[in-house]
Amino acid sequence: GGPQRPEDDMIRRTPIQRVLCVAEKNDAAKCIAEIMSDGRARRREGMSKFNKIYEYDYHLFGQNVSVSMTSVSGHLLGLEFKAPFQKWHSCNPVMLFDAVVEKYCPENMVQLKRSLEKEVRSVQALVIWTDCDREERTMLHEMEQEEKVEFSWKRNRLYNHTACLVLYQICMEDPMATVTSVTSKPKSKWRPLPLDTVEMEKLSSRKLKINAKETMKIAEKLYTQGFISYPRTETNIFPKDLALGPLVEHQTQSPSWGAFAQRVLEQPGGPNPRQGKKTDQAHPPIHPTKYGGNLQGNEGRVYEFIVRHFLACVSQDAVGQETVVDVDIAHERFSASGLMIIARNYLDVYPYDRWSTKVIPVYQQGSQFQPTAIEMVDGQTSPPQLLTESDLIALMEKHGIGTDATHADHIETIKSRMYVGLTADQRFLPGELGMGLVEGYNSMGYEMSKPNLRSELEADLKLVSEGRKDKTSVLRNHIHKYKHVFQESVRCAKKLDEALAPYLGAALEFTEAQQEALEV
Amino acid sequence: MPPGTLAVVNATMAWLQSSLHIHVPFAWLETCVEWVQEEGGGGHLTQQQINQQVLDQWLLADLRDLGHPVLPGDLSGAQKTELTGTFCVQMDSLLDISQPAYGQLQNLRGKDCTNEEVNSVTQATQRPWEARPTRMLLLQVTDGVQNLEAMEYQPISALNTSLRPGVKLQLQGQMVCRLGVLLLGPQNVKVLGGEVEDLVDRNNQGRVLCGALGLPAEEQPPGGAEE
Numbered sequence: 067g068g069p070q071r072p073e074d075d076m077i078r079r080t081p082i083q084r085v086l087c088v089a090e091k092n093d094a095a096k097c098i099a100e101i102m103s104d105g106r107a108r109r110r111e112g113m114s115k116f117n118k119i120y121e122y123d124y125h126l127f128g129q130n131v132s133v134s135m136t137s138v139s140g141h142l143l144g145l146e147f148k149a150p151f152q153k154w155h156s157c158n159p160v161m162l163f164d165a166v167v168e169k170y171c172p173e174n175m176v177q178l179k180r181s182l183e184k185e186v187r188s189v190q191a192l193v194i195w196t197d198c199d200r201e202e203r204t205m206l207h208e209m210e211q212e213e214k215v216e217f218s219w220k221r222n223r224l225y226n227h228t229a230c231l232v233l234y235q236i237c238m239e240d241p242m243a244t245v246t247s248v249t250s251k252p253k254s255k256w257r258p259l260p261l262d263t264v265e266m267e268k269l270s271s272r273k274l275k276i277n278a279k280e281t282m283k284i285a286e287k288l289y290t291q292g293f294i295s296y297p298r299t300e301t302n303i304f305p306k307d308l309a310l311g312p313l314v315e316h317q318t319q320s321p322s323w324g325a326f327a328q329r330v331l332e333q334p335g336g337p338n339p340r341q342g343k344k345t346d347q348a349h350p351p352i353h354p355t356k357y358g359g360n361l362q363g364n365e366g367r368v369y370e371f372i373v374r375h376f377l378a379c380v381s382q383d384a385v386g387q388e389t390v391v392d393v394d395i396a397h398e399r400f401s402a403s404g405l406m407i408i409a410r411n412y413l414d415v416y417p418y419d420r421w422s423t424k425v426i427p428v429y430q431q432g433s434q435f436q437p438t439a440i441e442m443v444d445g446q447t448s449p450p451q452l453l454t455e456s457d458l459i460a461l462m463e464k465h466g467i468g469t470d471a472t473h474a475d476h477i478e479t480i481k482s483r484m485y486v487g488l489t490a491d492q493r494f495l496p497g498e499l500g501m502g503l504v505e506g507y508n509s510m511g512y513e514m515s516k517p518n519l520r521s522e523l524e525a526d527l528k529l530v531s532e533g534r535k536d537k538t539s540v541l542r543n544h545i546h547k548y549k550h551v552f553q554e555s556v557r558c559a560k561k562l563d564e565a566l567a568p569y570l571g572a573a574l575e576f577t578e579a580q581q582e583a584l585e586v
Numbered sequence: 587m588p589p590g591t592l593a594v595v596n597a598t599m600a601w602l603q604s605s606l607h608i609h610v611p612f613a614w615l616e617t618c619v620e621w622v623q624e625e626g627g628g629g630h631l632t633q634q635q636i637n638q639q640v641l642d643q644w645l646l647a648d649l650r651d652l653g654h655p656v657l658p659g660d661l662s663g664a665q666k667t668e669l670t671g672t673f674c675v676q677m678d679s680l681l682d683i684s685q686p687a688y689g690q691l692q693n694l695r696g697k698d699c700t701n702e703e704v705n706s707v708t709q710a711t712q713r714p715w716e717a718r719p720t721r722m723l724l725l726q727v728t729d730g731v732q733n734l735e736a737m738e739y740q741p742i743s744a745l746n747t748s749l750r751p752g753v754k755l756q757l758q759g760q761m762v763c764r765l766g767v768l769l770l771g772p773q774n775v776k777v778l779g780g781e782v783e784d785l786v787d788r789n790n791q792g793r794v795l796c797g798a799l800g801l802p803a804e805e806q807p808p809g810g811a812e813e
């Protein structure tokens with residue numbers, strides 16, 4: 067993810083001095099502010115005590131601005147029924163299916179809302195920081211990169227110790243592994259685009275930990291000394307008439323990247339820049355204009371970055387194969403998967419990128435190797451454990467319920483309604499109410515405790531967002547379905563009482579009149 | 587023994603051995619032939635009919651009652667031993683050990699338990715290309731004297747979990763026995779049929795699964811053995 071930039075033409079009309087940034091959560095605001103300010107952000111209190119305000123100076127939209135970075139906590143506005151329908155017992159619940167809802171700001175969000183209103187008054191630009199992906203959990207795994215390749219047994223596991231031991235012994239007697247198949251699909255990692263100012267600022271801050279302002283100061287100096295081209299540019303396309311060969315040639319004298327520069331000159335067709343889509347019709351992308359071997363400190367680091375970026379962008383994409391390797395040991399089959407790097411290409415000169423996938427060496431079908439270890443891991447078959455929060459999220463994902471933004475809300479709901487409690491090791495323990503409801507709904511004979519109703523709704527919502535289904539008919543259809551289920555459950559409410567009774571005690575008798583009122 | 591019966595018994599014995607490699611004790615076969623002949627109204631049955639009816643009786647017999655060993659002695663004591671030949675044995679029960687017994691039991695009872703296969707770990711490690719693991723049936727077999735386990739080392743299409751407990755199997759060819767477990771492939775197994783009345787109830791899948799889970803034997807499941 068990254069900041070969603072305001073439209074360019076809007077920027078040009080108003081001179082911008084102050085910018086308000088709003089991140090999804092306080093944590094995110096804090097981290098972003100720390101990175102953007104190179105640790106120099108000042109913290110101040112806002113009106114919402116969970117959403118601090120971080121302030122720092124920054125170079126943005128081509129000028130120096132002061133930035134206030136704050137955050138929201140989930141959704142600022144909630145939906146609520148209009149007044150006559152709001153309280154329990156204020157109306158027959160079935161009427162709610164046809165009632166009108168309105169937006170409101172929940173009480174715990176009022177302070178936050180006021181805080182944002184106050185901050186926004188003094189700024190000329192608003193930058194919203196959100197993540198646009200669902201990759202967080204995957205990324206964690208990518209960081210745990212390992213040297214050794216682990217093959218897993220195709221049989222996965224056996225629920226019998228002796229049988230497992232038999233196969234283990236067979237493998238141990240003749241442990242030579244033969245590669246039976248290598249299936250791969252090509253995967254490239256693109257070399258970077260020609261460098262424009264914003265990219266330089268971002269990358270310098272991320273990779274060199276030099277903030278944007280400092281980076282620009284250094285770049286200006288390198289420019290005036292003739293080491294690099296003009297550093298203020300929105301262009302990421304090299305113009306056709308710019309001869310890249312001589313520029314690359316300058317760099318061949320470097321002891322660090324000279325050999326790579328030579329490789330670029332010798333590659334078929336010579337320097338071959340990856341081209342972007344932006345041009346300001348004034349300046350070319352940032353590139354080195356002469357060799358600077360004696361630059362020191364941050365100056366040296368920024369110069370090196372610009373050179374390496376330039377050489378990377380005129381070289382070749384890294385080439386790999388997403389691969390599954392199957393091996394056979396004494397007729398037992400094992401499998402490993404990962405990325406085989408065929409040609410590192412630009413990665414050789416560009417240490418700022420790495421191919422963040424599990425990398426495995428190149429295997430040839432039919433080749434043999436001696437495994438360093440074959441392990442038989444003992445486990446205990448046990449009843450399924452109570453779910454942890456991440457188990458539950460995995461299940462929600464399986465059934466297509468919620469997004470990374472709403473999973474937490476759903477979980478909070480089942481806790482606050484006391485359907486579940488938490489054990490000491492943070493697993494969900496179904497509560498009496500939760501058990502009773504599930505059993506009660508089950509005894510009614512349809513699947514209200516199951517995820518189907520909800521996942522159909524969410525699947526339809528996705529289709530609406532992709533423009534493949536019509537919003538109104540989806541809404542009508544699902545209200546109808548839910549209403550039907552509700553009416554049916556009211557009709558069978560006695561079964562619910564019966565199911566809950568063992569947990570919560572017998573239900574109080576409904577009067578005839580109350581009973582009638584519920585049966586619409 | 588009525589005159590001529592000895593010849594019939596011998597002929598049946600020869601037929602069982604030569605056509606199916608079934609070895610039975612003489613005394614059992616003699617009683618069986620006499621019984622078959624009585625049932626058939628005495629003397630009217632052809633040798634072929636007698637053979638078939640004796641075979642049917644053998645398929646339904648509990649080999650423990652015959653007490654006639656056919657497997658090489660003390661297989662379960664050996665670390666590793668090879669055996670070659672054809673051996674007719676009885677399968678007392680079987681269990682798929684590639685899947686958790688709990689899930690199989692839920693399945694058998696018609697409950698959807700796919701949720702139990704999902705957690706944060708499987709979600710993270712199970713890749714789309716990871717097919718379900720290959721089935722591996724573990725069989726309790728006996729020749730009537732020696733009990734041992736046999737595992738479906740390579741998939742054997744002739745076997746499945748609805749085989750009736752007590753069914754008779756013909757094990758043939760070259761087989762390895764390790765740690766008292768016989769390793770079987772498709773070329774090693776032929777299902778001859780039959781069952782053992784006592785075992786059909788005692789070793790139905792539900793009970794075997796409950797046993798594996800250490801649960802008390804369940805109530806008779808719907809569609810169980812006593813229909």
Ligand SMILES: [Mg+2]
Binds near residue numbers: 090197198199470471
């Ligand atoms: Mg998000």
